[in-house]
Amino acid sequence: MSVNEPAHLDPIEEAVAEPESFNMGPDVVTAVHEMLEAGEEDRARALVETLHAADIADLLQHLSVEDRRVLVRAVDRAVLPDVMAELDETVRDDVIEVLGLAETAAAVADMATDDALNVIAELDTEDQKLVLEAIPDPDRALIEQALTYPEYSAGRLMQREMVAVPTFWTVGETIDHLRATAEETPDRLPEDFFDIFVVDPGYRLAGTIPLSRLLRSRRAVLIADIMETELKVIPTTADQEEVAFLFRQRDLTSAPVVDDGERLVGVITIDDVVDVIDEEHEDDIMHLGGVSGDDLYRATIDTARARFTWLLINLGTAVLASAVIGLFDREIDELVALAVLMPIVASMGGNAGTQTLTVAVRGLATKEIVPSNALRVIGKELLVAGINGALFAVITGLVAWLWFGSAGIAVVIGIAMVLNMFVAGLSGAVIPLVLQRFKIDPAVASGVFLTTVTDVVGFLAFLGLGSWLLL
């Protein structure tokens, strides 16, 4: 906090402590921007120093690229490790570029192993080596080993700092050990931990003890008598989505990770799992919308390029649908009402199909839809599609009748509607299941298949029936 101008900072402090809201508030971003604009980097720096590392990370993400670079150069080096650990990947790349490799290495050396790993994993091989050299052993060896685990695996997610005690210790010995370690070699204790792991002489996991259980037991009690032994043990190779599922299912705060030989090698904590949960949701929602997860922080040209591909695929779909219309150009020439009404059938099919698709994609992601209930889900979707298809056949038929005064057109659009909505319900449920079966992410690819089906069937059914029954 700047002591020179407390009066000026008051409103900012207010913004930081916005009632009932825990984000730092837009005023801080604006204030920092104005200070940097005016070249008052010292004041910006003083303000930033009053913030929590996570808020500084947020601030860097909200600033423009230029402001961000100036601020990174100005800010105190001591906060960098914590701030960098909280940054979004794309913004972190930018910060690393500004800092250079030497300063990045210094910051990384001060991080917990899991955070350091996150940063290093994104660098190219040359840079990885340089940064790793700056990290003292044994951390360097641990990180190098962790890099050998597959991406998105438990091995990448875990941290190596943890507390493990032998089975024959008592509660008292464990607490004494913690106190002694904290005084003599505090670096060997994780900053915060939630469970103590109990291991046999071969470092194989025998059990875990939540700290609250340790604290309520008498000193003479044997660790082995109070430890949790019904464990779900996470192998280093487990997929991070499986890890997140387990944490949710069992309401865990931390869980042990073991290697091939069932030896304890690390611990995964809930804060990292929350990041995984957020990432997964982000991917699902973004992929359904045809964009990539880090779209917001990408440079304009990268965003445009990434979205182009998706749009090009959709152009293919649209041209295909137009080709279907092209088959009926003579019929449209004869009865122009067909051209006027045809988008309605296709559009309603697309919307109904998207509803089903969303439920199916989400249900697969949360494992609420599994093989044993998939048929029931499809059955329900077909029923829903049938009910709403019939209702909208009647409604749309009436609209068409009133509009064009032709019962024939009403019948044609009604039949086409119920057909397309039924097909939409079927496709919306089946496409994600089939993609999942072939190990293709349903969130990424389902939408384009669905639109192709509902457009083609929509135009084909309406124009086909129209030319058959009306001309």
Added chain:
Amino acid sequence: MSVNEPAHLDPIEEAVAEPESFNMGPDVVTAVHEMLEAGEEDRARALVETLHAADIADLLQHLSVEDRRVLVRAVDRAVLPDVMAELDETVRDDVIEVLGLAETAAAVADMATDDALNVIAELDTEDQKLVLEAIPDPDRALIEQALTYPEYSAGRLMQREMVAVPTFWTVGETIDHLRATAEETPDRLPEDFFDIFVVDPGYRLAGTIPLSRLLRSRRAVLIADIMETELKVIPTTADQEEVAFLFRQRDLTSAPVVDDGERLVGVITIDDVVDVIDEEHEDDIMHLGGVSGDDLYRATIDTARARFTWLLINLGTAVLASAVIGLFDREIDELVALAVLMPIVASMGGNAGTQTLTVAVRGLATKEIVPSNALRVIGKELLVAGINGALFAVITGLVAWLWFGSAGIAVVIGIAMVLNMFVAGLSGAVIPLVLQRFKIDPAVASGVFLTTVTDVVGFLAFLGLGSWLLL
């Protein structure tokens, strides 16, 4: 575990312990279904008793309504409190119906206050009274008070069981207190806890201590000397989304909740926050797809009804778009190529707009888009829309030229394309921001506004330009 038929249960046990996967596996659901089908409720019950409460809840959700009801009647009453706490709302309603109020009340009485509150809050007023009567004081009073907090507030989310100690205690006194309480009145300790709260004589919060910090300090150390005093304190009225934001931002495992008088009244733990995060994501993704959050577990007729409304609104949009086409029926009659190509422009606008919309809705939900960077986001989206609009104008123009051999049509579709994609980018960014401003959930309403704009502008631009330049 059934001791009579261990051989038969082997494959099931295998399914439960599916390697690298922590969900119980579809075989369990199938096995239970077959047992219930064959009337072997005892065997089903024996199998279910080997499962974790969270897995039993999953199982109930995966079973058909009929199987679920039979199983609920058969299952051991002792597991019901834990199972019910994990159930999805719609399925829980069904289970409560099967159990009846008396059994529901008995189960609720055994839950932690936050879980009990969840169940009770969903009952109607009459049933609430009956269930509350079954719960002994002081829990009943606490739950009744919690019901006075607004839905989705911190007051509803917190549990009342916690550990609070006075500022003048030492580490040793605190640990002795925990041990004594565990032995004499274990019910007064939460089953699991992560922080100890330090309060003054008026029960106002002075600080918090993570258990790991308590454990590494000597007995003589004063609580006041090691407690965390830079606290973000959560008022009972705080929105649960704000709470989730704070937990993520600070990597918290638990946080204190205070009342108007700043007195400590409860604690929110990370497992409940993970549920909130999941719920929010679920709502966002489902609303973008035009369905409600609990769609999967609703009865067919309820699902159909809920989706009908959304489809009806979309029908309005589609009819509006058709009306725009209707304005040009004579032009289409003259040049049928217009009818064939017109869906391409509308569809590409819709897709490009959805990309922008998804990024904006998601950015608003995660607070990555705030007033201070909103203009920058809109600017970027317009640039991206301009770049891709220009590219697709050329591509689509070429396609149209090759198809219909007319340079005029190529020019018309090219101009219409760049126009509509630009409008799509603008609308996709601005619509969610405006809705948010008016306190309307952008995830729910943005899509329908966007489609209306991109359809109307798409058809109007293409057909208008076509009739102006080509006829």
